[in-house]
Amino acid sequence: MQKDSSSVNVNAAGVAKNTYDAIVIGSGISGGWAAKELCEQGLKTLVLERGRNVEHLKDYPTATKAPWELEHRGRMPRKFLEENPLISKAAGFGEESAHFFIKDKDHPYVQEKPFDWIRGYQVGGKSLTWGRATQRWSNFEFTAPDRFGYGLDWPIRYNDVAPWYSHVEKFIGICGNKDGIEAMPDGEFLPPFEFNCIESHLQKKIKEHYKDRHLVHARWAHLTQPTELHLKQGRGKCQARNMCMRGCPYGGYFSSVSSTLPWAHKTGNLTVRPFSVVHSIIYDEQKGKATGVRIIDANTNEATEYFARIIFVNGSALNSTLVLLNSKSSRFPNGLGNDSGVLGKYVAFHLYRGSVSASIEGFEDRYTYGRNPTEPILANYRNLHKQDTDYFGGFTTFVGAYRPRGSEDASETELGAPFKSALSKPGGWRTYMYMQGETIPKASNHVRLSDTEKDQWGIPLLVTSVGYDDNDEKMIKDFLTQSSEMLAKAGCLDISPYDTHQAPGLDIHEMGGARMGRDPKTSILNGWNQVHHCKNVFVTDGACMTSTGNQSPSILYMALTARAASHAVEELKRKNL
Ligand SMILES: Cc1cc2nc3c(=O)[nH]c(=O)nc-3n(C[C@H](O)[C@H](O)[C@H](O)COP(=O)(O)OP(=O)(O)OC[C@H]3O[C@@H](n4cnc5c(N)ncnc54)[C@H](O)[C@@H]3O)c2cc1C
Ligand code: SF4
Numbered sequence: 142m143q144k145d146s147s148s149v150n151v152n153a154a155g156v157a158k159n160t161y162d163a164i165v166i167g168s169g170i171s172g173g174w175a176a177k178e179l180c181e182q183g184l185k186t187l188v189l190e191r192g193r194n195v196e197h198l199k200d201y202p203t204a205t206k207a208p209w210e211l212e213h214r215g216r217m218p219r220k221f222l223e224e225n226p227l228i229s230k231a232a233g234f235g236e237e238s239a240h241f242f243i244k245d246k247d248h249p250y251v252q253e254k255p256f257d258w259i260r261g262y263q264v265g266g267k268s269l270t271w272g273r274a275t276q277r278w279s280n281f282e283f284t285a286p287d288r289f290g291y292g293l294d295w296p297i298r299y300n301d302v303a304p305w306y307s308h309v310e311k312f313i314g315i316c317g318n319k320d321g322i323e324a325m326p327d328g329e330f331l332p333p334f335e336f337n338c339i340e341s342h343l344q345k346k347i348k349e350h351y352k353d354r355h356l357v358h359a360r361w362a363h364l365t366q367p368t369e370l371h372l373k374q375g376r377g378k379c380q381a382r383n384m385c386m387r388g389c390p391y392g393g394y395f396s397s398v399s400s401t402l403p404w405a406h407k408t409g410n411l412t413v414r415p416f417s418v419v420h421s422i423i424y425d426e427q428k429g430k431a432t433g434v435r436i437i438d439a440n441t442n443e444a445t446e447y448f449a450r451i452i453f454v455n456g457s458a459l460n461s462t463l464v465l466l467n468s469k470s471s472r473f474p475n476g477l478g479n480d481s482g483v484l485g486k487y488v489a490f491h492l493y494r495g496s497v498s499a500s501i502e503g504f505e506d507r508y509t510y511g512r513n514p515t516e517p518i519l520a521n522y523r524n525l526h527k528q529d530t531d532y533f534g535g536f537t538t539f540v541g542a543y544r545p546r547g548s549e550d551a552s553e554t555e556l557g558a559p560f561k562s563a564l565s566k567p568g569g570w571r572t573y574m575y576m577q578g579e580t581i582p583k584a585s586n587h588v589r590l591s592d593t594e595k596d597q598w599g600i601p602l603l604v605t606s607v608g609y610d611d612n613d614e615k616m617i618k619d620f621l622t623q624s625s626e627m628l629a630k631a632g633c634l635d636i637s638p639y640d641t642h643q644a645p646g647l648d649i650h651e652m653g654g655a656r657m658g659r660d661p662k663t664s665i666l667n668g669w670n671q672v673h674h675c676k677n678v679f680v681t682d683g684a685c686m687t688s689t690g691n692q693s694p695s696i697l698y699m700a701l702t703a704r705a706a707s708h709a710v711e712e713l714k715r716k717n718l
Contacts, residue, residue: 156448159433159445159446159447159448160433160447160448160449161184161185161186161187161412161447161448161449162179162184162185162186162449162450162451163175163179163184163185163186163187163449163450163451163452163453163709164186164187164188164189164433164434164447164449164451164452164453165179165186165187165188165189165452165453165455166189166419166434166452166453166454166455166456166461166464167188167189167190167191167266167454167455167456167457167460167461167682168188168190168264168265168266168397168402168413168455169261169265169266169267169268169397169455169457169682170266170267170268170271170397170682170695170698170699171455171457171681171682171695171698171699171701171702172188172190172266172397172453172455172456172682173265173268173396173397173398173400173401173402173405174309174397174401174681174698174699174702174703174706175453175455175679175681175702175705175706176188176401176402176405176411176413177401177402177404177405178702178703178706178707178710179405179410179451179453179706179709179710180405180406180408180410180411181404181405181408182706182707182710183408183410184410184451184710184713185410185412186405186410186411186412187412187413187414187447187449188402188411188412188413188414189414189417189419189434189436189447190263190264190266190413190414190415190416190417191262191416191417191418191419191439191456192261192262192263192264192266192415192416192439193263193264193415193416194263194264194413194415195241195263195264195265195269195388195398196264196398197375197388197392197396197398197399197403198390200388200398201387201388201389201390202240203236203237203238203240203387204384204387204388204389204390205390206237206387211236211237212236213236214236215235215236215237216235216236217229217234217235217236217239221239224244224245224246225244225245225246226245227245227257227258228242228243228244228245228259228260230257230259230643230647231259231270231647231649232272232647232649233270233272233386235386237384237386237387238270238386238387241261241263241265241269241270241386241388242259242260242261242270243260243261243262248260248262248596249594249596249602250602250603250604250605251591251594251602251603251604251605252605253604253605253606254605254606254607254608254644255608255644255645255646256605256607256644256645256646257643257644257645257646257647258459258605258646258651259646259647259649260457260460263415264397264398264402264413264415265396265397265398265402266397266457267457267649268395268396268397268398269386269388269396269398270386271695272693273361273362273363273385273394273395273514273515274359274360274361274515274516274518274539274693275310275315275360275361275362275693275695275696276325276360276518276520276537276692276693276696277299277303277306277325277326277327277328277360277692277696277697278299278302278326278690278692278697279299279323279324279325279326279692280298280299280300281323281324281521281525281526281535282535282579282688282690282691282692283295283297283298283299283690284298285524285533285534285535285688285690286687286688289524289528289533291533291534291581292487292581292582292687292688293487293582293656293658293663293664293687293688294658294659294687295657295658295687295688296657296658296659296664296667296668296687297657297668299326301668301704302697302700302701302704303326305700305701305703305704306328306696306697306700307328307329308700308703309696309699309700309703310328310329310330310696311329311368311370312370312400312401313362313395313400313699314331314362314363314364314367314368314371314376314395315328315329315330315331315360315361315362315363315696316330316331316332316333316334316358316359316360316361316363316364316365316515317330317331317333317357317358317359317360317361318330318333318357318358320355320357320358322355322357322520323525324355324520324521324522324525324535325355325357325360325518325520325521325537325692328360330360331363331364331365331366331367331368332365332366333358333359333360333365333515334358334359334361334363334365334381334513334514334515335358336358336517337507337509337513337542337543338504338507338509338542339501339504339542339570339572340356340517340540340541340542342501342504342631343356343517343540343542343572343627343628343631344356344357344517346627346630346631346632347519347627347630347631350627350630351522351627353522353525354519354520354522354627355519355520355522356517356518356519356540357517357518357519357520358517358518359515359516359517359518360518361394361514361515361516362394362395362696363379363393363394363514363515364376364377364378364379364392364393364394365378365379366378371392374392374399374400374403374404375392375399375403376391376392376393376399376400377391377392377393378391378393379391379393379394379514380393381511381512381513381514382512382514383512383513383514385514394514414436416438416439416440417436417437417438417439417445418436418437418438418439418598418600419434419435419436419456419464420435420436420437420444420464420467420598420599420600421434421435421464421467421468421469421477422434422435422452422454422464422465422468422477422678423435423446423448423468424468424470424472424473424477424675426470426471426472430675430676430677430718431452431477431675431677431678432448432449433446433447433448433449433452434446434447434449434452437598437599437600439598442598450677450713450718451677451678451679451709451713451718452677452678452679453679453680453681453702453705453706453709454678454679454680454681454682454684455680455681455682455702456682457651457682457683458488458651458652458653458654458682458683458684458686459488459588459603459605459651459654459684460603461654461655461680461682461683461684462484462485462488462588462603462654462655462684463588463590463600463603465477465478465479465484465654465655465665465672465680465684466479466484466485466588466589466590467590467600467601473674473675477672477675477678478655478665478672478673478674478675478678479665480661480673480674481661481662481663481664481665483584483656483663483664483665484654484655484665485587485588485589485654486584486585486586486587486653486654487582487583487584487586487587487653487654487656487687488582488586488587488588488605488607488651488652488653488654489580489581489582489583489586489651489652489653489686489688489689490580490607490645490646490648490650490651490652490689491577491578491579491580491648491650491652491689491691491694492536492576492577492578492579492580492613492616492617492648493575493576493577493578493641493643493647493648494576494613494617494640494641494642494643495575495576495578495617495620495621495624495638495639495640495641496573496574496575496576496638496639496641497573497574497575497621497624497625497628497636497637497638497639498571498572498573498636498637498639499571499572499573499628499633499634499635499636499637500569500570500571500572500633500634500635501542501569501570501571501572501631501632501633501634502569502570502632502634503632504570505569505570508544508567509543509544516539516540516541517539517540517541518537518538518539518540519537519538519539519540519574520537521535521536521537521691521692522535523535523536523619530615530616530619531615532611532612532615532616532619533579533581533612534578534579534580534581534612534616534689534691535578535579535691536576536577536578536579536616536620536691537576537577537578537691537692537693538574538575538576538577538620538624539574539575539576539577540572540573540574541572541573542570542571542572542573543570543571543572544567544568544569544570544571545567545568545571546564546567546568572628572633574624574627574628576616576617576620576624577648577650577691577692577693578613578616578617578620578691579616579688579689579690579691580609580610580612580613580645580689581610581612581688582653582656582686582687582688582689583610585606586606586607586608587606587607588603588604588605588606588607588654589603589604589606590602590603590604591603591604605646607645607646607651608645609645617640621638621639621640622638624638625638650683650689650693650694651683652683652684652686652689652694653683653684653686653687653689654684655672655680655684655685656684656685656686656687657670657685657686657687658687661673661674664687665680666680666685669704669705669708670685670701670702670704670705671705671708671709676712676717676718677709677718679705679706679709681698681701681702681705681706682698682702683698685698685701
């Protein structure tokens with residue numbers, strides 16, 4: 142049984158021992174950034190992480206294994222799949238990466254509507270399993286909800302975040318090309334990965350047929366040419382092995398474990414406490430601010446309190462919302478900072494249902510060597526200056542072309558010399574496009590705490606009530622039509638549009654729950670990611686998202702985190718917190 146956290150009585154010596162300048166909840170992509178920035182500013186910082194510790198190099202058990210060294214050759218046993226039907230659907234999940242994903246039964250939640258919530262609970266969070274696409278938002282995205290009237294206006298604009306994007310990009314290393322596209326602003330790029338011959342062909346054909354559509358090189362968190370700053374982090378050049386989800390021993394892609402956390406550690410100001418499930422944030426009514434965080438030790442079920450002047454909440458969108466909802470006091474009976482009642486509401490996600498695949502002939506004399514861990518990007522071309530479709534929002538399209546190893550007849554024989562011989566022949570060229578679309582935040586798409594069910598640490602389970610709407614259906618239809626048309630114009634054959642009809646959540650870009658805004662009556666956070674009604678608490682992960690835009694979100698969370706940390710330190714100096 143977990144001990145009642147309200148019974149934790151810490152004496153003065155205990156309080157002093159458990160007191161830091163700052164506490165960060167979660168050690169993933171955004172938490173790692175909070176830790177780095179706060180530690181560099183001289184703040185003694187405690188990072189509380191619910192999962193186990195993961196150390197760079199040491200804890201990548203499969204990183205250098207050949208397929209035949211994996212017990213099941215990369216496939217998960219049927220028993221595992223039956224016991225974990227949810228997490229095993231995740232992109233990139235397999236025998237070689239399973240150690241960075243949770244197991245379904247260990248972390249239950251209630252799906253009021255189908256919602257596949259993909260999680261990685263460990264030091265480093267999902268920075269160890271993310272896909273690493275990192276495009277900047279444009280001002281179109283920051284202003285669209287207000288311009289077209291489908292949501293709350295963001296309290297910030299592109300120019301507020303641009304310097305922080307640069308700050309983050311230089312540190313983590315992003316490859317890409319400066320393309321001068323309004324819908325996807327350029328950043329601080331290392332050299333890009335090159336296109337293969339089909340990708341170049343598609344780029345040329347799309348340009349020929351559409352003035353407003355631009356297929357560009359991948360913008361991805363990979364070190365194609367490390368700078369001094371990356372080498373100082375102990376990271377090296379990406380070897381294009383494309384085995385990133387196992388953890389990269391070269392530090393070739395960005396993760397908290399290879400980059401921000403070790404950097405924070407070097408300052409001497411960082412303490413990381415794994416196996417610490419944050420139960421709630423402690424609010425002091427007399428002081429009118431948060432004073433600390435209550436945790437339950439994941440192994441012993443012991444409740445402990447830690448104290449600090451500022452608290453950064455970085456548990457990932459829905460977990461951060463859960464922590465805020467569970468932080469109840471007589472001042473905030475509905476969750477910390479929730480005077481408006483919008484906490485948990487306006488959850489949205491990225492639309493990934495649509496994809497189109499095709500074949501293309503005429504390039505049989507060409508082949509590519511090596512593995513490219515990135516994908517070219519077709520920048521959003523919908524609803525930019527004006528609304529030009531019958532739905533709101535836009536979509537980024539990821540594009541790729543490959544030549545499978547093995548001719549078609551390889552599938553007809555699965556054994557012996559004929560199979561080996563078939564595998565040595567290159568197959569035909571294939572190409573694909575898949576969407577990453579904006580969805581519209583709505584009050585009805587929400588999460589809340591269960592009234593009846595709790596987890597093994599006595600914390601109410603999260604109820605997810607998030608679904609698709611007509612806007613989504615229209616966008617999918619448009620994407621499938623447009624992408625099929627582009628591929629046809631490029632001379633592709635066997636064009637197959639496909640709607641997965643997958644549940645939300647599997648897109649792995651859940652956002653909102655504690656959105657930013659100017660008015661405390663309609664939002665939880667202000668333009669600096671501070672809780673309007675509890676200014677020393679900052680929420681800088683996906684929970685803060687007022688709308689979803691169509692670019693990959695994590696680089697924005699990092700930029701917002703660095704910006705908020707800088708503001709927090711300034712406010713501490715001014716004695717405002
Ligand atoms: C397969 C996959 C591919 C992806 N591809 C991309 C991509 O290409 N580009 C992109 O931008 N994004 C991508 N994402 C999404 C990206 O991983 C997330 O947006 C990002 O990790 C969110 O950062 P975060 O800090 O909010 O959360 P996380 O990185 O998930 O970290 C949150 C941490 O908080 C901890 N935590 C949670 N609750 C508590 C609690 N109560 N107490 C203590 N600790 C807690 C968790 O254990 C975790 O370690 C992908 C995700 C997946 C799974
Ligand atoms: S592709 Fe690059 S980042 Fe990914 S595992 Fe290989 S070397 Fe590491």
